[in-house]
Structure formats: structure tokens, C-alpha cells
Amino acid sequence: MKHLKPLNKKARKIEAAAQQQADSGSPAESKPDVRALQAPQLPLGCALIFDPGWEADSSGQMTGLCQPMEADLYGCYDECWWPAQLPDQLTSFLEWSDKCASAERDWRKLDLVPTDNK
Amino acid sequence: MFGTTHVILRSPLLRPGRRAQLAIALGLLLLATSLGWSQDHEYFVLGIHPTGLLVIDSSRDEIVAQIPTRGRSPKELIPSPDGKHVFLTTDGRAKIEVVNVPGRKVEDVIDLAQPGIKINIFGLALSRKGDRLFVHIRPVKELPDEYVAMPPEIWSVDLNTHARKKIMDAPDSVVSLFVPADPNRLIAWGNDVYFIDLAERRVVETVPMRTGLPPDQSPMDTLPFFNQYEQSGIVSMPYFATNPFTHKMVLGLVNMDVDTGKLDVMELGPAIPLYSSVVSPDRKRAYMVMNQLVAVDLTQRKIAEVRDTGGTTYVVNLTRDGKKVYLPSSAGPFVDVYDAETLKLIHRIELPGDPSSSQLRALPPGAVP
Numbered sequence: 356m357k358h359l360k361p362l363n364k365k366a367r368k369i370e371a372a373a374q375q376q377a378d379s380g381s382p383a384e385s386k387p388d389v390r391a392l393q394a395p396q397l398p399l400g401c402a403l404i405f406d407p408g409w410e411a412d413s414s415g416q417m418t419g420l421c422q423p424m425e426a427d428l429y430g431c432y433d434e435c436w437w438p439a440q441l442p443d444q445l446t447s448f449l450e451w452s453d454k455c456a457s458a459e460r461d462w463r464k465l466d467l468v469p470t471d472n473k
Numbered sequence: 474m475f476g477t478t479h480v481i482l483r484s485p486l487l488r489p490g491r492r493a494q495l496a497i498a499l500g501l502l503l504l505a506t507s508l509g510w511s512q513d514h515e516y517f518v519l520g521i522h523p524t525g526l527l528v529i530d531s532s533r534d535e536i537v538a539q540i541p542t543r544g545r546s547p548k549e550l551i552p553s554p555d556g557k558h559v560f561l562t563t564d565g566r567a568k569i570e571v572v573n574v575p576g577r578k579v580e581d582v583i584d585l586a587q588p589g590i591k592i593n594i595f596g597l598a599l600s601r602k603g604d605r606l607f608v609h610i611r612p613v614k615e616l617p618d619e620y621v622a623m624p625p626e627i628w629s630v631d632l633n634t635h636a637r638k639k640i641m642d643a644p645d646s647v648v649s650l651f652v653p654a655d656p657n658r659l660i661a662w663g664n665d666v667y668f669i670d671l672a673e674r675r676v677v678e679t680v681p682m683r684t685g686l687p688p689d690q691s692p693m694d695t696l697p698f699f700n701q702y703e704q705s706g707i708v709s710m711p712y713f714a715t716n717p718f719t720h721k722m723v724l725g726l727v728n729m730d731v732d733t734g735k736l737d738v739m740e741l742g743p744a745i746p747l748y749s750s751v752v753s754p755d756r757k758r759a760y761m762v763m764n765q766l767v768a769v770d771l772t773q774r775k776i777a778e779v780r781d782t783g784g785t786t787y788v789v790n791l792t793r794d795g796k797k798v799y800l801p802s803s804a805g806p807f808v809d810v811y812d813a814e815t816l817k818l819i820h821r822i823e824l825p826g827d828p829s830s831s832q833l834r835a836l837p838p839g840a841v842p
Contacts, residue, residue: 365618412746419746421785422764426804429522429546429829430787444545445565445591453523453545456826457806 425458428465442466515793516842518559518574519801519808520547520831521824526561526572528842531792531799531835534810534820538842540577544568549594550832552703554603556840566594569606569630574842583630585637590614590623596661598650606630607640607659609647627661627669641674645684649697651708654732662697662708668734680736682712682727691715693738695727699749699788703835704795706731707752711761713744726750726759726769739774748787753795753813760798762786766816780816782809787830793838801828808833 361367410427412419421427429452432441442448454464516537517529523545528538544563547570551560558580559572571581585608586592596609608628614621625643627650630636640659647663659669661676665685668678679685683692693712702708708729716723722744728737750761752771759769764785770777785803791813792799798811806827810820836842 418764421803423784423804426785426829428804429827430785430803445567449545456522457804458522458827458829459804460806 423459425462428452428458428462515838516556516836516840517790517799517833518550518552518836519824519828519833520550520561520563521806521826522546522829523826524563525826526550526559527824528574528836529808529822531797534822536822536824538574538577539825540572540574540579542570542572543579543582544570546829547831549597550834551597551599551606552834552836552840553599554601554837556836556842559834560597560599560606562594562597567592569594569597569608571632574836574840583635585610585628585630587612591620595648596627596650598652598659600652601654601656604632606632607650607652609643609650609661627659629671640671641669644676644679649700649708651700651729651731653734658734660729660731660734662695666729666734666736689717691717693725693727696748698830699832701749701751701788701790701833701835702731703837704754704791704793705752705756707756709750709752709759711747711750712738726761728752728759728771739771741769741774741776745779748785749789751789751791751798753791754793755795758795758813760789760791760813762789762800766798766800766811768813768816778816780811788828788833790833790835793835799833801831801833803827803829 361370410420411417421430442451444451451466455461513532515531517531519527519529521527524542526540526542526547527536530537542561542563546565547561547563548566549562557574559574561570561572562568563570567586569583570579571583573580591613592610594608594610598607606629608630609625610628611625612623614623625647627640627643629638629640644661644667645664647661649662651660653660657671659671661667661669664683666680666682667676669675670677682695686692691714693714695710695712697710700708708731710727712725712727714723714725715721723740724742724744724747725738725740729735745765745767747761747763747767750759752759757771759771761767761769764782766780766782768777782800784805786800787803788801790799791797796813798813800809800811802809804827806824808822808824808828809818810822811817812819
């Protein structure tokens with residue numbers, strides 16, 4: 356990494372944050388930041404990743420996951436859990452799930468790859 | 474009502490024929506019956522995906538009204554003291570909608586966002602008089618190439634004048650707000666439980682749950698999203714902690730009397746994944762849910778029974794008489810109704826959409842939607 360040099364403002368910020376973390380052993384406390392839920396804050400019943408069919412709970416098993424797995428679509432997405440893996444329902448793809456009243460029954464109606472954002 | 478009608482019918486000029494008298498009598502009988510019937514009934518409100526608020530009659534276990542919301546995915550639901558209005562968060566917890574329940578419509582939308590700043594609401598409470606909303610917001614500044622998280626804040630909204638006022642910057646990780654009996658206090662539940670003085674606009678007492686604990690006490694992890702407490706006056710939620718000696722995760726229950734803010738913590742045994750809990754009106758039992766329905770004997774402070782439910786439930790509530798327990802499905806369009814004593818499934822209410830993680834709240838006694 357030592358031969359990489361930051362060229363813009365954002366890259367310099369990342370380098371400074373990484374340096375600060377290395378110095379103090381923890382992220383900067385002075386400024387609020389977005390923090391991902393992770394162990395030990397991971398709620399029981401939640402999977403670490405969104406990868407249908409390959410999810411595991413905090414003990415490495417499946418019994419503690421939401422059932423059926425379609426529960427994760429709205430239950431986790433609406434609250435904060437996997438926004439990066441699903442269409443952005445707040446700004447870009449507002450109607451993403453409007454045709455799918457029930458995740459378990461109607462999941463085929465989901466617009467998984469919206470092409471028209473009106 | 475019948476006495477007044479009798480006096481009017483005595484006037485020879487106004488006296489109707491026999492058929493008309495019979496029709497009037499039948500009409501009055503039906504009216505009286507329907508009024509009495511409504512007062513005996515109990516109603517719940519529940520949000521559904523994508524845009525709806527349902528009113529459910531628990532005596533018949535049927536939907537009696539479906540009210541369209543303007544935003545998607547209702548989450549937090551707060552009925553007014555008279556049950557005529559319900560305040561709910563929608564659109565990714567970004568807005569507050571004011572629903573007129575008897576009018577079956579959204580009357581107002583309260584948007585606390587400023588230009589260029591998005592907000593998410595995690596914590597909504599109504600003053601006991603019903604004239605003031607307390608809102609915990611997490612603002613995010615939207616820059617062209619970056620989102621900047623700003624300090625969370627607690628605001629109040631005067632429902633008569635619509636005046637909005639920031640009360641204070643919020644403590645860390647607050648998810649829920651509660652209004653105790655003392656009108657000068659507000660309770661915020663996050664990493665710890667914070668008691669706020671509304672006049673001084675600051676935290677005056679903190680009950681440690683995760684931070685500031687002595688070395689021999691493990692942090693207690695709670696998930697205070699799904700709080701249903703109107704039937705008992707007790708906010709209840711499962712907690713998880715690591716036993717400092719065995720290093721194994723244990724399950725417990727933390728109950729708070731909303732009137733006084735007094736907390737009661739009880740350890741229940743090895744961890745079972747659970748999301749939320751509710752206390753019975755007589756305060757003798759609690760019911761916890763996720764993939765199972767777990768009954769807790771609060772007098773003996775131990776788990777009484779565990780029943781598999783066949784699917785995940787985020788929230789749980791029960792009837793005013795404590796006889797039926799309601800479990801809205803997380804990913805199916807239905808609410809399952811269990812017998813509170815035997816934990817047997819007794820009924821399934823089919824819905825037009827998923828309740829997902831919407832709260833399920835009972836309207837106050839006497840409310841006629």
C-alpha cells in the first residue's frame with residue numbers, strides 16, 4: 356500500500372481515517388458515522404450476508420434465521436439491513452415492490468432489475 | 474333515546490302508521506344494538522405492504538377497514554387517546570402520516586426533513602393528552618457524491634399549531650421513545666435507557682444496558698423496534714447477554730413500567746432467537762416471538778411453554794382480556810391468532826398484503842372506527 360498515493364479529496368480522507376484508526380485502534384469518535392450492524396451487535400435471527408440459499412445465523416446455522424427466507428425482503432430491507440443488495444426504494448426505484456403485496460406469495464412480481472425509473 | 478321517541482309519537486299530527494312505527498322501532502333497535510356491539514368490540518390497527526393500514530375487529534377476527542396510506546411500508550403506529558387518529562411512519566420511516574380512522578383517510582403528512590437532508594424516524598411517541606408528538610430522527614446530509622450522517626435529534630411537533638421544535642441532540646443508538654406519567658419526562662431506549670427532562674432538554678438519568686457497566690456485568694442487547702404495551706402498561710423486550718463465567722449467550726426479559734420508568738430484568742436461560750415480547754393485561758404472563766411463541770410466567774420468572782409457529786413474527790400483541798395472542802406474519806399475508814392459555818393456533822386472518830415489521834396496536838377502549 357505504501358506506493359499508492361491519494362490524488363483527490365476523498366482518497367485523502369480515506370487515508371487519514373485509516374491512519375487515525377491504526378493509531379487509536381478505533382474509528383474516530385468525534386464525528387457521527389454510519390455503522391454496520393455486526394457481532395456482537397448482530398441481532399439473533401439476522402444473517403450477515405444477503406445471498407439467498409447460503410445464509411447462516413450468528414451461530415453458523417439456519418434455525419435462527421427468519422422463516423420463510425422471503426421475510427428478509429421487506430423485514431430487513433425496510434429497516435436498514437441489506438439496502439445495498441436491493442433496489443433503492445427511497446430515491447431511485449420507488450415502485451420496486453408495489454406489485455408484490457406479499458413477499459412469499461408474489462415474489463415473482465418484484466422488479467428486480469428496473470430499467471425504467473419514472 | 475326510546476323515551477324521547479315515545480313523546481314525539483304521542484302527537485296526533487306526527488303519529489305515523491303501524492308499519493312506520495314498526496320500522497322506526499326496528500331502526501332504533503338496530504341502532505342501539507350496533508352501538509352496544511361496537512362498544513364491546515376491540516379493534517387493532519396494522520400496516521401492510523405496500524401502502525395500507527388495516528383495522529381488525531378482534532371479536533370477529535375480521536378486517537373491518539382498509540385505509541390507503543400515501544407512503545410505503547407503515548412501521549410505527551401510535552393511536553390517539555380517543556382512537557380516532559393513528560400516527561404512522563412511512564416511506565422508509567421518513568414521514569409521519571396522520572390517519573383519520575373513522576374518516577378512512579390520511580388527513581395530514583408531517584415531514585421533518587430539511588432541503589438536502591434526509592431523515593429516518595426511529596422512535597415516535599404521543600403525549601398523554603394527545604396534543605404533542607415526540608420524534609427521534611436520524612438526519613443524513615445528501616451531498617453530490619457522499620452521504621454524511623449527522624447527529625440524531627429529538628423533536629416535538631405540536632399537533633394543534635403544527636409548530637415543530639428541536640428538543641435536543643439524541644443519545645446514541647436510540648430506536649424507541651416512551652411517554653411516562655410525568656409530563657416533563659421522555660424516555661428514550663437505545664444502547665442504554667435514557668430519561669430526558671423536557672424543560673431542561675437534557676438526559677437527567679441513564680440506566681446502563683450496554684455501556685458504563687461494571688466489569689462483572691455483561692452488556693444486554695435489546696432490539697427495541699416492536700413495542701406493544703397498551704394492554705398492560707409494560708414495555709417488554711427480550712435481551713441477550715454473554716454469561717461472564719460460562720461465556721455462553723443467555724436470554725432474558727427486560728420489562729419497563731411506562732408510567733414510572735421502573736425496569737425489571739430477569740434471566741430466563743439459554744438463548745433462543747427472539748425479536749419482541751408483550752406482557753398480558755394482568756401482568757402475570759409475557760409472550761415472546763420470532764420463529765417460536767414463548768410464554769413466560771412472570772410470577773415465577775421462568776419460561777412456561779414454547780411453541781413452534783411455522784414462520785417468523787416480528788411483533789406480538791394480545792386482546793384486552795388477555796385471552797388471544799396475535800402474531801402478524803413477516804412474509805405472508807396473514808395474522809395468526811393463538812389461544813393465550815394453551816398456545817394453540819385458533820384462527821388465521823387473511824390480509825391483502827404482508828404486515829412485515831409493522832407494529833400491531835390496539836385502539837383504546839371505546840374507540841369505534
